[in-house]
């Protein structure tokens with residue numbers, strides 16, 4: 001799994017669950033695990049409160 005921001009390595013525990021937060025060791029960005037029913041694991045930017053990401 002690679003960070004979406006810096007492409008650094010993110011270690012995801014084997015027992016990680018859907019929606020669990022993982023943090024990049026390199027840049028400190030938090031991501032939310034998105035695990036599909038088929039067991040495919042992906043990450044998406046974690047929801048942040050009070051910050052407008054814009055488009």
Ligand SMILES: [Zn+2]
Pocket residue numbers: 003004005006007008024025026027028029
């Ligand atoms: Zn990173």
